[in-house]
Amino acid sequence: MSATAVLAVLAAGAGGAVLRAVVVGVLPRTGTAVVNVVGTAVLAVVVALAGAGRLGSTAAAVWGLGLAGSLTTFSGWVARVADGWRTARGRTVVLEVAAPVLSGVAVTVLALVALS
Amino acid sequence: MDIARPDRAGRAPTRRDLVGVAAGGAVGTALRLAAAAPLPLALAGLGPWRLLAVNTTGSLALGALASLAARSPRLAVALPTLATGLLGGLTTFSSMIVAAGRLGHDLGLVAPDSARMTGPGLVLAAAYVGGSLVLGLLAHAAGTRLGRTTGRNVGRSGGTR
Numbered sequence: 001m002s003a004t005a006v007l008a009v010l011a012a013g014a015g016g017a018v019l020r021a022v023v024v025g026v027l028p029r030t031g032t033a034v035v036n037v038v039g040t041a042v043l044a045v046v047v048a049l050a051g052a053g054r055l056g057s058t059a060a061a062v063w064g065l066g067l068a069g070s071l072t073t074f075s076g077w078v079a080r081v082a083d084g085w086r087t088a089r090g091r092t093v094v095l096e097v098a099a100p101v102l103s104g105v106a107v108t109v110l111a112l113v114a115l116s
Numbered sequence: 117m118d119i120a121r122p123d124r125a126g127r128a129p130t131r132r133d134l135v136g137v138a139a140g141g142a143v144g145t146a147l148r149l150a151a152a153a154p155l156p157l158a159l160a161g162l163g164p165w166r167l168l169a170v171n172t173t174g175s176l177a178l179g180a181l182a183s184l185a186a187r188s189p190r191l192a193v194a195l196p197t198l199a200t201g202l203l204g205g206l207t208t209f210s211s212m213i214v215a216a217g218r219l220g221h222d223l224g225l226v227a228p229d230s231a232r233m234t235g236p237g238l239v240l241a242a243a244y245v246g247g248s249l250v251l252g253l254l255a256h257a258a259g260t261r262l263g264r265t266t267g268r269n270v271g272r273s274g275g276t277r
Contacts, residue, residue, distance in 0.1 A: 006149070013145025013148075014142040015141075017140065022129065040214070043210040069205075070208070073205075073208065074208055074248070075207040078175045104210070
């Protein structure tokens with residue numbers, strides 16, 4: 001991968017992080033789940049298109065590794081689950097764990113089936 | 117931004133916050149790329165086990181950082197860069213979901229040309245996501261405890277504020 005491509009991936013990573021911060025700022029309760037599901041959909045589309053030979057490796061790295069990778073967050077998700085677990089376990093299991101994971105799996109399967 | 121800046125919960129991030137988040141996000145992405153070396157920069161990036169290690173480490177660091185920042189206003193100012201940007205950009209949820217779906221293929225339990233996720237693949241995927249979450253929660257708790265202990269010790273010696 002060229003230096004330009006690596007820089008493009010890092011720029012996409014910066015953009016993904018900013019987008020996440022803005023969404024979570026606007027939607028403090030649901031923002032983390034929203035960016036995680038949307039970012040997973042982006043990565044799934046990228047994987048499907050690249051697997052079908054319709055997206056080059058550099059573009060796939062920029063959108064997949066850079067943007068989707070940085071738009072979504074595992075540590076922020078875990079922190080929300082940990083915070084929610086202390087106060088509202090039922091709500092946390094449904095809204096913070098089941099909803100984003102199942103939605104993420106669903107959009108991934110949809111993208112792979114529709115685009116492969 | 118609610119986790120990174122509890123004092124700013126529900127407020128839109130400032131322009132200065134966003135500059136810090138962008139810088140941290142670029143560094144976090146660079147660290148994630150570095151963690152993949154010397155593997156070729158394939159789409160999956162890290163592979164399931166390195167990804168698990170990166171996500172768990174990031175959760176530990178976020179726990180420690182958040183509890184340290186609760187005692188240090190100076191560190192709290194840097195939270196958008198370090199927590200939302202760097203650790204948020206380093207760890208990734210999307211790759212975890214995609215890696216979970218491919219685990220059966222990676223371990224040779226599902227035929228490489230099979231587009232359908234069968235029994236063993238489904239069990240592995242669920243175990244991977246569940247295991248990642250449990251490890252992340254344990255790491256976050258350990259980091260929080262570590263941050264509290266460190267913050268108390270530094271506070272006693274007068275170095276935090």
